[in-house]
Structures are given as C-alpha cells and as structure tokens.
Amino acid sequence: MRNLFNMIVFEMKDAFRGKWFYIYFVIFFGLMAGFLWSGITASQVLGFTGLTRVLIGYIEITIVILPLFILISASRSVVMERELFILEYLVSFPVSITQYYWGKFIGRFMVTIIPIYVALFFSIIWGLFKHFSVPWNVYFIYSGLVAALSLCFLGISYFISSLSQRQDTAIFTAFFVWFFFVILLDVGILGLLLKFGISLNLVLATALANPLELFRIAAFSLFDVKLAVIGPIAWTLLSKIGSNGLLLVAYIYPILTGLFIGYVGLVYFKNNDFI
Numbered sequence: 181m182r183n184l185f186n187m188i189v190f191e192m193k194d195a196f197r198g199k200w201f202y203i204y205f206v207i208f209f210g211l212m213a214g215f216l217w218s219g220i221t222a223s224q225v226l227g228f229t230g231l232t233r234v235l236i237g238y239i240e241i242t243i244v245i246l247p248l249f250i251l252i253s254a255s256r257s258v259v260m261e262r263e264l265f266i267l268e269y270l271v272s273f274p275v276s277i278t279q280y281y282w283g284k285f286i287g288r289f290m291v292t293i294i295p296i297y298v299a300l301f302f303s304i305i306w307g308l309f310k311h312f313s314v315p316w317n318v319y320f321i322y323s324g325l326v327a328a329l330s331l332c333f334l335g336i337s338y339f340i341s342s343l344s345q346r347q348d349t350a351i352f353t354a355f356f357v358w359f360f361f362v363i364l365l366d367v368g369i370l371g372l373l374l375k376f377g378i379s380l381n382l383v384l385a386t387a388l389a390n391p392l393e394l395f396r397i398a399a400f401s402l403f404d405v406k407l408a409v410i411g412p413i414a415w416t417l418l419s420k421i422g423s424n425g426l427l428l429v430a431y432i433y434p435i436l437t438g439l440f441i442g443y444v445g446l447v448y449f450k451n452n453d454f455i
Contacts, residue, residue, distance in 0.1 A: 183275045187283020188290070195291040200253050205295040207249075211241055212299035216306050231307045232315055232403060235322065238303075239399045242296070242326065243392055244362065247333045251354035254288050254337035258449070259344045281446045285338055292330045297323065318402045321427065325399055328434040332391045335438030339445035361392045384420070387413050391434045398430035 195201050215234045258281075261267040270280060300319060307314050336357060344350035364386065387393045397414040401423045418426060 183279045184283050184286075187275060187279055188287040191284045191287025192291055195288065200249075201291060204249050204253070205298075207245065208242075208295040209299045209302065212238060212303055216303060231303060231312050232318070234303060235315070235318060236400075236403060238299075239322070239396075243365075243396050243399075246296070246326070246329065247361065247392060248355075248358050250292055250330060250333040251337050251340075251358050252351060254292075254334055255340040255344070255350040255354035256347050257284055257288065258338065258341040259350050260347050263347060277450050278446065281338070281449060285334060285442055289327075289330060289334055292334065293327055296326055321402055322399060325395055325427075325430055328431050328438075329391060329395045332434035332438035335440070335442035335445070339441045339448075342445035342449040361390055364390050365393050365396065380416070383413065384417055387417060388429065388433070391437065394426075394430045394433060398427050401426060 212234070215237055258267070261270070267280075275283075300323060304314055304319065337354060340350050340353050340357070344353065387397075393413075397417060400414070401418060421429070
C-alpha cells in the first residue's frame with residue numbers, strides 16, 4: 181500500500197511539472213472565469229440565469245474538451261516512460277507492475293479533476309459574493325458525473341498506452357477514439373437512424389454505450405428535461421428510463437467501463453514485454 185501511495189504522489193508531482201497540466205488548468209479555470217466575468221450570469225436563455233446559466237455553458241465545453249485532454253495526455257503516460265527508459269528505472273525499485281500501473285492511474289485521475297473542481301468551487305464563491313442562488317444539488321451531482329466520465333476515459337487512455345509501442349501511435353489512436361465518440365453524439369446517431377433505417381432500440385443502445393452522450397443527457401437533465409439542446413434521442417431515453425434512472429446509469433456505466441478497460445490494459449501490460 182505504501183508503494184502504491186508513493187506512485188500516486190510521484191505521478192502527481194510529475195504531472196505538476198508538465199506544461200500540459202497548466203494549459204489544462206488555464207483552459208478550464210479560464211473558461212469558468214470568462215463566463216463569470218462576461219456577465220453571462222445576468223443573461224437569460226430559455227429561462228436560466230445566474231450560476232445555472234454558467235453551468236449550462238460550462239457543461240457544453242466539458243463534453244468536448246475534457247475527454248480530449250485526458251486521452252491525449254494519459255495515453256502517452258506508460259509508453260513515454262517505456263521509450264525514455266524511465267519504466268526500467270522505476271521497476272528496479274521494490275514496486276510491482278500492478279502498483280506502478282494503478283498508482284499512475286489514480287494519480288492521473290486526481291490531477292485531471294483538480295482544475296475542474298477548483299473552477300466549480302470558484303464559481304460557488306463568486307455566486308455567494310454576488311448573492312446568487314447556488315444550486316448545490318446540481319453542483320454535487322455534476323461533480324460526480326465529471327469524475328465518472330474522467331475515470332472512463334482514463335481507463336481507455338491507459339489501455340491505449342499499454343498496447344502502444346510509440347507515443348505518436350498512442351496519440352493518434354487516442355484522437356481517433358475521441359473523434360469516434362464525438363461524432364456519435366445525438367446528431368450523428370440521429371443521422372444514422374434516418375440514413376440507414378436502424379431500429380430505435382439499437383439507436384438508444386448506441387446512445388447509452390457512448391459515455392459522452394450519456395454524460396451530456398444526464399448533465400442537462402439536471403436543469404430541465406425539456407431543454408431543446410438535448411435532442412430527440414436524449415428525450416426518448418429520458419422518457420423511457422427517467423431522469424433518476426439515467427443518472428444512475430451515467431454514474432455506474434462509465435466507472436465500471438473505465439476500470440474494466442484499465443484492468444484489461446494492466447493484464448496485457450504484465451503479460452508482455454513492457455521494457
């Protein structure tokens with residue numbers, strides 16, 4: 181357990197030394213600060229004002245940027261250390277491959293959610309200072325959804341990193357995975373339905389299998405399920421399983437998927453020439 185904790189600390193320190201973390205931090209914190217500074221809290225769109233309006237805009241950004249940053253940065257993690265012979269140095273210490281792998285996984289997860297949680301905390305302080313009503317339940321549920329989505333894409337990233345032999349291969353694969361999930365959001369799925377006449381049940385299953393679409397529908401359902409931006413596929417899912425059922429799936433499915441795919445990556449990593 182001590183070795184695992186040391187690997188978590190090592191991964192976090194290593195991330196804090198990298199330029200990517202500060203770019204990542206500036207983007208997410210800067211977007212939140214920009215929303216608050218721009219006066220969007222005073223604007224009214226579809227009946228939403230204050231911090232609720234800010235969160236709607238922030239969710240729209242998170243859906244696209246968060247998975248991309250996770251995939252591009254984390255998919256290089258293991259393969260980069262293998263290329264630079266850092267992995268060979270680390271495993272010379274009394275640290276097992278399992279401790280090394282999950283230590284990096286947990287450390288990267290913590291580093292990933294820190295900027296978003298800091299930005300959310302900043303918006304709460306801003307809202308209290310400006311005497312806005314703070315939707316506490318939305319903040320807590322949304323924070324959990326972000327953590328679940330991060331775990332899912334971290335698992336995919338470490339799986340890619342374990343299988344890749346070169347950094348450029350890992351980055352290209354990660355970008356392709358991100359692009360694949362993005363085009364299968366509501367509009368893309370609806371287009372497939374209209375073009376090829378796919379059955380509705382298969383379309384709904386595809387939407388549920390896409391962690392980005394699941395996160396998107398669950399996050400927007402926190403405000404108003406009648407929002408026009410959620411689209412027809414999202415509306416159909418909400419009508420079938422309900423808001424609470426959708427939130428439950430949006431928590432459990434990404435977490436289990438990320439941990440399972442990450443574990444498969446660990447099995448492959450241990451049973452192959454990792455040096």
